[in-house]
Amino acid sequence: MRDTLWLIRKTFMSTFKNYLNLFIYFVFPVMGILLATLVQGGTGDSELKMGIVNHDGGQAITKRMMDSVGKQDSMLVIELEENEIKGRIASGELDAAIIFPTGFAQSLIAHKPADVKIVSIKGAQVTGQVTATLDQHINNMVSVGRAAQGDEAKFIALYDKFQKPGFELAGKKVEDQSVNFNKTNQSIGYLLILMLVSASNLSGILIKERENRTYYRLLSSPISPRTYVLSNIIVNLTMMMLQIAVTLLIMMTIFHVDPGIPYWSMFLILVLFALVAIGLSLVIVAFSSSSSTASGMQNMILIPTSLLSGCMFPLVLMPETMQQLARFLPQYWLLDTFSDLQQGGSFGELSLNLIILIAFSVVFTLIAVYKFGRNNDTRSYI
Amino acid sequence: MNVLEVKQLSKKFGDFIAVDNITMSVKEGEIFGFLGANGAGKSTAINMIASLLRVTKGEIEVLGKNIAKHSKFAKMNIGIVPQEMAIYEDMTAYENVRFFAGLYGLRGAELKERVIEALAFVGLGDKHKSYPKNFSGGMKRRLNIACAIAHRPKLLIMDEPTVGIDPQSRNYILGSVKKLNELGCTIIYTSHYMEEVEEICTRIAIIDHGKIIAEGTKGQLKAIITNQKNISIEVRSAENLNKSKLEAIAGVNRVEVEDRIVKVTSDSEINNLNRIIQQLMADDLEIRAVEENEPSLETVFLTLTGRSLRDQ
Numbered sequence: 001m002r003d004t005l006w007l008i009r010k011t012f013m014s015t016f017k018n019y020l021n022l023f024i025y026f027v028f029p030v031m032g033i034l035l036a037t038l039v040q041g042g043t044g045d046s047e048l049k050m051g052i053v054n055h056d057g058g059q060a061i062t063k064r065m066m067d068s069v070g071k072q073d074s075m076l077v078i079e080l081e082e083n084e085i086k087g088r089i090a091s092g093e094l095d096a097a098i099i100f101p102t103g104f105a106q107s108l109i110a111h112k113p114a115d116v117k118i119v120s121i122k123g124a125q126v127t128g129q130v131t132a133t134l135d136q137h138i139n140n141m142v143s144v145g146r147a148a149q150g151d152e153a154k155f156i157a158l159y160d161k162f163q164k165p166g167f168e169l170a171g172k173k174v175e176d177q178s179v180n181f182n183k184t185n186q187s188i189g190y191l192l193i194l195m196l197v198s199a200s201n202l203s204g205i206l207i208k209e210r211e212n213r214t215y216y217r218l219l220s221s222p223i224s225p226r227t228y229v230l231s232n233i234i235v236n237l238t239m240m241m242l243q244i245a246v247t248l249l250i251m252m253t254i255f256h257v258d259p260g261i262p263y264w265s266m267f268l269i270l271v272l273f274a275l276v277a278i279g280l281s282l283v284i285v286a287f288s289s290s291s292s293t294a295s296g297m298q299n300m301i302l303i304p305t306s307l308l309s310g311c312m313f314p315l316v317l318m319p320e321t322m323q324q325l326a327r328f329l330p331q332y333w334l335l336d337t338f339s340d341l342q343q344g345g346s347f348g349e350l351s352l353n354l355i356i357l358i359a360f361s362v363v364f365t366l367i368a369v370y371k372f373g374r375n376n377d378t379r380s381y382i
Numbered sequence: 383m384n385v386l387e388v389k390q391l392s393k394k395f396g397d398f399i400a401v402d403n404i405t406m407s408v409k410e411g412e413i414f415g416f417l418g419a420n421g422a423g424k425s426t427a428i429n430m431i432a433s434l435l436r437v438t439k440g441e442i443e444v445l446g447k448n449i450a451k452h453s454k455f456a457k458m459n460i461g462i463v464p465q466e467m468a469i470y471e472d473m474t475a476y477e478n479v480r481f482f483a484g485l486y487g488l489r490g491a492e493l494k495e496r497v498i499e500a501l502a503f504v505g506l507g508d509k510h511k512s513y514p515k516n517f518s519g520g521m522k523r524r525l526n527i528a529c530a531i532a533h534r535p536k537l538l539i540m541d542e543p544t545v546g547i548d549p550q551s552r553n554y555i556l557g558s559v560k561k562l563n564e565l566g567c568t569i570i571y572t573s574h575y576m577e578e579v580e581e582i583c584t585r586i587a588i589i590d591h592g593k594i595i596a597e598g599t600k601g602q603l604k605a606i607i608t609n610q611k612n613i614s615i616e617v618r619s620a621e622n623l624n625k626s627k628l629e630a631i632a633g634v635n636r637v638e639v640e641d642r643i644v645k646v647t648s649d650s651e652i653n654n655l656n657r658i659i660q661q662l663m664a665d666d667l668e669i670r671a672v673e674e675n676e677p678s679l680e681t682v683f684l685t686l687t688g689r690s691l692r693d694q
């Protein structure tokens with residue numbers, strides 16, 4: 001234990017001596033929050049800009065439905081083609097889009113409403129509210145359809161009658177917390193990337209010490225290789241816990257971003273991710289023969305996976321197959337946990353997500369341990 | 383008591399045998415020299431003793447205890463000065479020594495005292511706060527040594543501690559080694575500088591292709607080649623020397639002329655000094671002095687291994 005503390009002390013010392021490290025740990029994540037606030041803009045009270053795609057063109061009923069969506073106080077509606085959605089959402093022109101399928105009007109008359117698809121990057125919170133109000137409206141229409149007994153003219157007449165007094169698509173204004181949530185998630189996305197980089201840098205000390213041969217001196221002392229690696233992991237974890245704590249605190253107090261999740265929940269979940277990051281960094285170290293291979297692997301693994309898993313921009317903007325691929329990445333599961341919690345999911349419901357994160361860290365660590373053990377040069381760590 | 387006992391030690395790298403079944407022992411108070419050309423297996427043997435390399439076969443005992451079973455005990459009592467520098471460039475000289483000494487459990491006032499002592503010992507007493515990146519090669523070497531001695535090991539293993547440094551630092555290091563030894567530290571000293579080994583070592587092992595091919599004190603090693611003798615004859619001018627006639631004399635193996643010195647290597651059994659002198663006189667060379675030298679360690683090495691110590 002005394003030995004471990006001695007090694008920990010030294011690792012802390014050299015970590016704090018390196019200013020670049022401190023930037024990666026504490027300054028860059030704050031810049032991430034700043035960037036996220038700028039990109040996401042606004043305070044949260046803005047109108048929702050909705051796009052509507054109508055595949056059921058020329059149908060009077062669908063047209064009327066679209067008009068009623070447009071009548072909402074909090075929504076601004078434009079009509080567009082389906083292939084424009086992604087571009088417009090990405091550029092921030094639109095917050096969400098509703099897609100009416102072909103045959104929608106007929107399905108209402110037949111009181112078997114077809115599914116209306118909603119695309120959004122603002123997170124499920126907005127989508128949920130839009131869906132709820134839309135559903136309510138559609139239910140009303142189904143009743144109208146029943147009353148009209150399949151007669152289209154009668155349906156339209158009834159529709160117009162209902163439409164006049166007090167028949168509004170939604171009673172209440174859609175409250176847009178999404179801006180806050182998006183700022184949070186974007187900031188967390190950047191934080192995840194920086195955590196991965198921080199972890200790799202700190203584990204990289206193991207390789208650097210092999211290269212400057214101080215590791216052999218350590219080996220010739222009574223310190224065991226295990227103690228040595230363990231102390232590195234402890235410093236790594238501690239530094240990342242500090243990083244998480246400081247970043248979240250600054251985000252909530254200085255930038256006044258309300259993440260919609262309690263501080264400690266976020267902290268604990270991110271610590272799980274820290275373990276994943278450490279595991280991954282150890283794998284990189286175990287498979288690298290030199291610092292340059294390690295940083296090569298780092299570049300090849302960390303940035304692309306972070307892009308793919310939605311750390312830099314929302315997943316919905318990516319092709320479907322890419323979105324499926326993201327499910328194999330730990331960053332995806334962390335971001336998913338956060339957005340689920342923002343939608344009011346409980347820890348219990350998210351146990352699968354948490355287990356997946358734990359599994360990632362366990363598997364990575366085991367791979368590293370296995371590989372260390374098989375480096376037949378004595379100079380292996382375990 | 384033997385500080386180190388090595389029994390039938392071997393090391394293989396794949397199919398390559400770097401250390402081949404060596405057996406040796408080092409007694410308390412010795413400076414034991416490990417002499418061998420590049421790639422002879424010196425570092426490999428030493429690294430096994432210092433637990434830096436896994437042993438392929440054989441046993442190593444330090445202070446009477448097997449290092450495989452009592453690894454912590456062995457490590458506590460050994461200090462190693464690695465062939466290549468092993469220091470932190472981003473830590474001061476003081477921090478370096480303190481960190482490594484701390485690995486041996488030293489703390490507080492005692493640690494501080496030992497660190498100061500070690501740095502003073504290698505002549506870096508005024509460089510506590512300097513960073514090694516600003517050091518000369520010789521200063522780095524000395525810091526490398528300080529890191530190995532602060533915990534006062536009973537056995538200090540030095541792997542070519544003077545390679546590639548200025549003569550001043552080298553002399554300083556050789557002086558420190560002797561002083562350490564006087565203070566009771568047993569030393570294993572690896573080198574391919576014959577003069578160094580000859581100057582400081584009390585006993586020497588010559589290692590070649592992973593095997594110890596000779597071992598003993600300087601005298602004992604030289605006795606191995608007592609069948610050879612070196613005769614140096616100083617003359618006024620060697621211009622008229624008839625080399626082939628000299629070489630034709632029974633027993634003479636080699637004749638070399640260096641300026642005004644005629645060097646003759648000859649079988650020691652045959653008493654041919656008279657005939658050699660007669661020949662020189664016949665050539666009308668004015669003889670100034672005649673000297674019969676002991677063979678040098680260099681000659682011993684050359685004779686035993688058939689190659690020179692350093693790749694020239």
Ligand SMILES: Nc1ncnc2c1ncn2[C@@H]1O[C@H](COP(=O)(O)OP(=O)(O)OP(=O)(O)O)[C@@H](O)[C@H]1O
Binds near residue numbers: 395422424427465574
């Ligand atoms: N890790 C290794 N893997 C494979 N071969 C090795 C390894 N380490 C050393 N060798 C080989 O073992 C032989 C002995 O090497 P060693 O370093 O012990 O020589 P040395 O006597 O210390 O030489 P030098 O004077 O150059 O330091 C060399 O041929 C070297 O190439």
Ligand SMILES: [Mg+2]
Binds near residue numbers: 425426465542
């Ligand atoms: Mg060597």
